[in-house]
Each structure stands twice: as C-alpha cells, then as structure tokens.
Amino acid sequence: MVTIELHPQVRPLAFLLGTWMGEGEGEYPTIQPFRYREELRFWHNGKPFLAYQQRTSAIEDGRPLHGEMGFLRAGADQSLEFVIAQGIGLAEVEVGTVDGTRIELQSTFVGRTPTAKAVSGVRRVIWLEGERLHYELAMAMANVPLTHHLSARFQRTGD
Amino acid sequence: MVTIELHPQVRPLAFLLGTWMGEGEGEYPTIQPFRYREELRFWHNGKPFLAYQQRTSAIEDGRPLHGEMGFLRAGADQSLEFVIAQGIGLAEVEVGTVDGTRIELQSTFVGRTPTAKAVSGVRRVIWLEGERLHYELAMAMANVPLTHHLSARFQRTGD
Numbered sequence: 001m002v003t004i005e006l007h008p009q010v011r012p013l014a015f016l017l018g019t020w021m022g023e024g025e026g027e028y029p030t031i032q033p034f035r036y037r038e039e040l041r042f043w044h045n046g047k048p049f050l051a052y053q054q055r056t057s058a059i060e061d062g063r064p065l066h067g068e069m070g071f072l073r074a075g076a077d078q079s080l081e082f083v084i085a086q087g088i089g090l091a092e093v094e095v096g097t098v099d100g101t102r103i104e105l106q107s108t109f110v111g112r113t114p115t116a117k118a119v120s121g122v123r124r125v126i127w128l129e130g131e132r133l134h135y136e137l138a139m140a141m142a143n144v145p146l147t148h149h150l151s152a153r154f155q156r157t158g159d
Numbered sequence: 160m161v162t163i164e165l166h167p168q169v170r171p172l173a174f175l176l177g178t179w180m181g182e183g184e185g186e187y188p189t190i191q192p193f194r195y196r197e198e199l200r201f202w203h204n205g206k207p208f209l210a211y212q213q214r215t216s217a218i219e220d221g222r223p224l225h226g227e228m229g230f231l232r233a234g235a236d237q238s239l240e241f242v243i244a245q246g247i248g249l250a251e252v253e254v255g256t257v258d259g260t261r262i263e264l265q266s267t268f269v270g271r272t273p274t275a276k277a278v279s280g281v282r283r284v285i286w287l288e289g290e291r292l293h294y295e296l297a298m299a300m301a302n303v304p305l306t307h308h309l310s311a312r313f314q315r316t317g318d
Contacts, residue, residue, distance in 0.1 A: 045214075045223045049246055053228070055204075064204045069212070069228035070244035073272060081272035083244040085229035087208055091242040091250035093270040109270035111252040113232060113240035 009048040009074040012098045015128050016042040016050060016072075018159055022133070023059070024152025029144055035059050038152055040133070042072070049073040052084070074098075080105060082124075089116030094124065101128035118142035131155065168207040168233040171257045174287050175201040175209060175231075177318055181292070182218070183311025188303055194218050197311055199292070201231070208232040211243070233257075239264060241283075248275030253283065260287035277301035290314065 006014060020040040027033040036056040044050050050072045056065040070084035070092075082094040082105050090112055096105035103126040110119055121140035126133070137150040165173060179199040186192040195215040203209050209231045215224040229243035229251075241253040241264050249271055255264035262285040269278055280299035285292070296309040 045226075047223060047246065051226065051228070051246075064206060067204070067210065067230070069210070069230075070250075071226070071228075071246045071248075073246075073248055073274070075274070081248055081274065083248055083250040083270070083272060085242040085244040085250065087206065087210075087230045087232075089230075089232055089240055089242055089252075091229075091244065091252045091268065091270060093248075093250045093272055095273060109250065111242070111250055111268040111270050113242060113252055114254060115232070115234070115240065 004044070004046040006044060007046055007048045007074075009076055010044060010050060012078055013042075013050055013072065013074055013103075015101050016126070016133070017044065018042065018156045020133050020154035021157045022152050022154030024056070024150055026150050028139065028149050029147060030141070036065055036152075037062075038154070040154055052082075089113035090119055092122060094122065096124075103127065121146055163203070163205040165203060166205055166207040166233075168235055169203060169209060171237055172201075172209055172231065172233055172239075172262075174260050175285070175292070176203065177201065177315045179292050179313035180316045181311050181313030183215070183309055185309050187298065187308050188306060189300070195224055195311075196221075197313070199313055211241075248272035249278055251281060253281065255283075262286065280305055 022038050025035050037059050038056045040054045042050045052072055053069045055067040067087040068084050073081040078098050080096045084092040092107055093109035094105040094107045105124045107122040118141050123138040126135045133154040138146045139149040140146040181197050184194050196218050197215045199213045201209045201211055211231055212228045214226040226246040227243050232240040237257050239255045243251040251266055252268035253264040253266045264283045266281040277300050282297040285294045292313040297305045298308040299305040
C-alpha cells in the first residue's frame with residue numbers, strides 16, 4: 001500500500017473524499033415526485049482533481065436508476081471545473097467555486113446524445129453540515145427554466 | 160451474489176465486458192511520441208448501456224497519466240452513443256455503430272472546461288482480434304485536423 005498525497009489544489013475538497021450512502025427526493029414539473037437511495041464516491045490519485053462516481057437505486061426494490069461519473073478539477077484559487085458523463089446520455093461541463101465546505105457549480109455546456117432528454121442546464125450545490133454531506137440540483141430543459149429537481153443527504157461509510 | 164442479465168440491446172457489446180490491461184503508444188504533431196500502460200474496464204447493471212472506465216500510467220514509474228469514465232449506450236439497431244468525461248477537462252458525446260466485434264465512434268460534441276486544451280474532435284475505433292482488444296484514437300484540435308493520436312492493445316485480466 002502506498003498513500004498518495006493529496007495535490008495542494010485539491011486540499012479544499014478533502015471533505016468530499018470517501019464513499020457516502022444516502023437518500024434523496026426528486027421532483028420536476030414534468031414528472032411525479034420520487035425518492036431514491038444513492039451511493040456517492042470521491043477519490044484521488046495525486047493529480048489536481050477528484051474522481052467522482054455516483055449511482056442511485058429505487059428504495060422499494062433496489063433496481064438501478066441513474067448513474068454519473070466524472071472529474072472535479074480544482075484551480076489554484078478555489079475555482080472548480082466539473083466534467084460529468086451521465087448514463088442518460090449527457091456530457092456536462094460545469095464551473096464554480098468552493099468556499100469552506102460549500103461548493104456551487106453551474107453548467108456552461110450540456111452535450112446530449114441523439115436520444116437524450118432535452119436537458120439544457122444544471123446547477124449543483126454541495127455542502128457539508130456536521131458530518132452529513134448534502135446536495136441540491138436544479139435543472140433546465142427545453143421548455144422549463146432552471147427548476148429544483150433533486151435533494152439528497154449522505155453519511156460517510158468508507159474511504 | 161446476483162447475476163444481472165445483460166440488456167438485449169447491449170448483447171452486441173458483450174465482447175467488451177471485463178477488465179483489460181495493455182500498453183499503447185501516443186503521437187501527435189504538437190508533442191513527443193510516448194508509450195503508456197492502460198487499464199480499461201467495461202461493466203453493466205442490466206440497463207441498455209455499458210459503464211466505462213480507463214486510466215493510463217507511465218511505463219517507467221507507474222505515475223498516473225490520463226483518466227476517462229463514461230457510458231456506452233446501445234440502440235436497438237446496433238447504433239451507439241458514448242458519453243465520456245476526461246480528467247483533462249473534456250466532456251464528450253460520440254455516436255457510431257458496432258459491426259461484429261468492431262466499433263466506430265465519432266464525436267458530435269466536445270465540451271471543454273476553461274482550462275482544457277482546445278480539443279475539437281475525436282474518432283475512436285475499438286475492435287477485438289482473437290482474444291486481444293485494440294483501439295485507435297484520432298484527435299482534432301484548434302489548429303490540427305483529425306490526426307492519429309493513440310493506439311493500444313489489451314488482454315482481458317478479469318470480469
């Protein structure tokens with residue numbers, strides 16, 4: 001085992017590292033409200049970014065729902081860049097900042113495959129409150145301005 | 160342990176499933192040629208896509224070089240959609256086809272973070288030859304048309 005030191009630019013993001021388990025709720029003008037279970041993981045390899053992976057599942061029967069993977073890149077000045085691939089056929093670029101244990105990100109670019117839904121914008125807020133990690137996600141679509149979509153909270157379960 | 164059945168649309172991609180280890184070579188008009196080691200993994204959760212993760216490292220000292228993660232989505236008609244997040248700050252959408260054990264993909268969309276290099280297009284060919292998986296990748300940049308960049312080959316080392 002070799003312990004890899006965190007890149008200095010990533011130190012402000014150290015509070016994200018590890019595996020997190022939690023639950024969330026979704027709502028949107030075009031769908032029925034729903035609840036979900038989520039596993040979230042941030043890790044690093046010594047470079048100035050964290051790797052990110054999450055997956056959600058149904059609370060009733062555990063069937064897989066949504067999945068995302070990507071890289072959260074840290075600048076020298078607390079600026080952030082987030083690139084994300086989503087299983088539903090989206091490739092996103094977000095930019096934002098980290099301030100203490102609060103992260104705010106806004107999409108600058110949402111790429112869609114030919115069969116993906118018409119998502120046109122995403123805003124994410126991620127924050128630590130005590131030992132709980134939280135996020136909220138708002139989404140814009142072709143006919144819907146940026147509107148609250150997801151809200152979830154997590155406890156750390158592993159490295 | 161529960162074995163999850165492959166989604167019927169993903170069956171033509173079953174030859175990709177597993178963990179692959181290999182080596183490759185890179186070249187491009189703007190850089191010195193280089194060699195690298197690579198670990199590649201495709202897995203699934205019963206949905207009509209494969210999850211994808213790869214990372215490359217230096218042959219001399221094993222230091223991490225590049226990383227990508229994403230989802231390879233299969234249509235009903237052998238059409239493919241690939242969404243990829245890259246550690247260097249790219250979020251890509253590619254479309255293509257699978258024909259036997261040969262996959263061809265072309266980017267339709269390359270999103271870049273503010274600090275990413277000016278990559279404007281990617282073409283990937285992935286194929287199985289005997290028990291070896293191969294890929295070739297060509298890349299276009301602001302001042303360079305689509306040009307061969309990477310070539311690698313792999314042996315399956317695990318599920």
